[in-house]
Amino acid sequence: MTLTTNPFDDDKLREECGVFGIWGADNAASFVALGLHALQHRGQEAAGITTFDGRHFHSHRAMGHVAGNFDRDDIIRKLAGRAGIGHVRYSTTGETALRNVQPLFAELAEGGFAVAHNGNLSNAMKVRRTLNRRGSIFQSTSDTEVIIHLVATSARSGTLDRLTDALKQVEGAYSLVVLTDEGLVACRDPLGIRPLVMGKLGEATIFASETVALDVIGANFIRDVEPGELILVNDSGIRSFRPFQQVEPRPCIFEHVYFSRPDSIAEGISVYEVRKNIGAELSRESPIDADYVVPVPDSGVPAAIGFSQASGIPFELGIIRSHYVGRTFIQPSQDVRHMGVKLKHNANSALVDGKSIVLIDDSIVRGTTSVKIVQMMRDAGAREVHMRIASPPTRHSCFYGVDTPERAKLLAAQMNVDQMRDYINADSLAFISIEGLYRALGQERNNALPQRCDACFTGAYPTTLTDVADKERAASLSLVASR
Known part of the structure; x- marks a missing residue:
């Protein structure tokens, strides 16, 4: 296996x-x-x-x-x-x-x-x-x-x-x-x-x-x-x-949130600085009283630093990632399959035990990752687990070269924030607003004509989606014919 x-x-x-x-x-x-x-x-x-x-x-x-x-x-x-x-x-x-x-x-x-x-x-x-x-x-x-x-x-x-x-x-x-x-x-x-x-x-x-x-x-x-x-x-x-x-x-706004390496310069702007700005904006929009700010490694680190600096809550590595584990390994038995989770990421139990922590991640897609992380923190003895997400809710699929699930599998397309919080079993959950994301980039969003492709958050696709429309039309005709 x-x-x-x-x-x-x-x-x-x-x-x-x-x-x-x-x-x-x-x-x-x-x-x-x-x-x-x-x-x-x-x-x-x-x-x-x-x-x-x-x-x-x-x-x-x-x-x-x-x-x-x-x-x-x-x-x-x-x-x-x-x-x-x-x-x-x-x-x-x-x-x-x-x-x-x-x-x-x-x-x-x-x-x-x-x-x-x-x-x-x-x-x-x-x-x-x-x-x-x-x-x-x-x-x-x-x-x-x-x-x-x-x-x-x-x-x-x-x-x-x-x-x-x-x-x-x-x-x-x-x-x-x-x-x-x-x-x-x-x-x-x-x-x-x-x-x-x-x-x-x-x-x-x-x-x-x-x-x-x-x-x-x-x-x-x-x-x-x-x-x-x-x-x-x-x-x-x-x-x-x-x-x-x-x-x-x-230009795609998600390049600044997740895709580009933090040491890249995108459109003349440091990706690392933007991600720190996102964390700072997130702390102002959705403040929380906690003992530690903990990033979900590695993509959540810059935003967590920004959140910590803006909020005054100490930044700590509450999840430790191993960089020496390959993509796959062979398990002798399905009974120990769950142990694979800890091979690459493990809770820093000595730090989080008895503490209230705020986890910073870049996005929630299907929600499966967030469920695992929150449970890992609770198993390590965390008193409270709050989640803050460095992007708005991902409610729409991307058709411009990013592998996203179909919309029916996007958690934010099926649930509101309170329902998502309950689903991942967090004490609180908040996302940065689309306006806050633009502010982190040094802009104010033009609602009539957004300056960036933010369709995965807003559904405002900048081009015609011919193949999607053809597929939906064919599905509709097939449904009518089957009735």
Whole structure:
């Protein structure tokens, strides 16, 4: 029997992917591998690298982590070239299989085309059906492959124009790095939902999902790739294009709450500082009298520090996380299955026994994690267990590249806060307000036109959800037909 040993991670929203691209560096694959290491938190399911040596493309894709797959000299040597792109994956569309691991590559009429995608296309199924009827044969179940077929069938000339034509036919979220014979292309959807940054290392130009990937290779951050911008880098230099109609950007607000590493700079703002601000806002909105502020490791730590500093309640590590436990292990008997919970997280009983504690976590999704944590604290002798959540209630699914349960499985979509408190068996429960979350970012929310994509909290989706609407329409017709 196999038991997952990350019981406090199985109820988190999962980021979908991380991308990295570099042009103009000797042994580019080594830099890509290092960049992907820094982005591993964005996807642990699979990883891949494609390079270009000026004549040929070289690829290696594998299931699992970057370490173990791309720290071998024999693999890196085979990925020759001064240009490369890479991808770490947590699937949001498509099955868990090697054929869906990116970068995806195809030999098109105008040359090789490799693409790595962070995001999700919300009309991919509709576009795919149209392409199927025209004769396109898909090799994967990933929405990203739609882009390749749209490029391949475009009537435009030149890779950049064909890519632009393709992207004008899709909706949703995408930050892409594309490697072609003509150069490296980086682009971001007009709303800028998913992040993408640009850096320099000597003469080399780099693109990555987060600034930490620049840090790890010693590159300098230049700027964000702007929403709706395409950047082409080749031996002739760097050129920027803006082929899309300009709209008000809506970057994902959850990048600041959970997805990005705390040592990243997102949109010019320190993610760590924002998370501390969130904790401070939370303490002002929902004060509590307690002995200790205890973070749910590791994502709850910065918000817990902010809560502690603003409230004056001491910060303590009431839950200790082991960093030396693998993802799975083999149990000899189902009778001891429950012991796996304590392999990765264990209560600091000497600290919490007899105390009133306030637990800080980043979110509640299904609620299963919160139930386990609260019970762990009670078993350790805590007198009172209060929970404060560093994001508003997650009431809606994400369709822009974040793996969220369907709405019927989101606890906040089925219960009010009092019911949720009873469900997790806490003495009190409170979430930061949507207004407080924006204040932590230094903004006031514009209710008529929110400055960020906060749809998972508010249901205010910034794009048309074609595939969702088609699915709901089909389900409705099926229900009527069955009556």
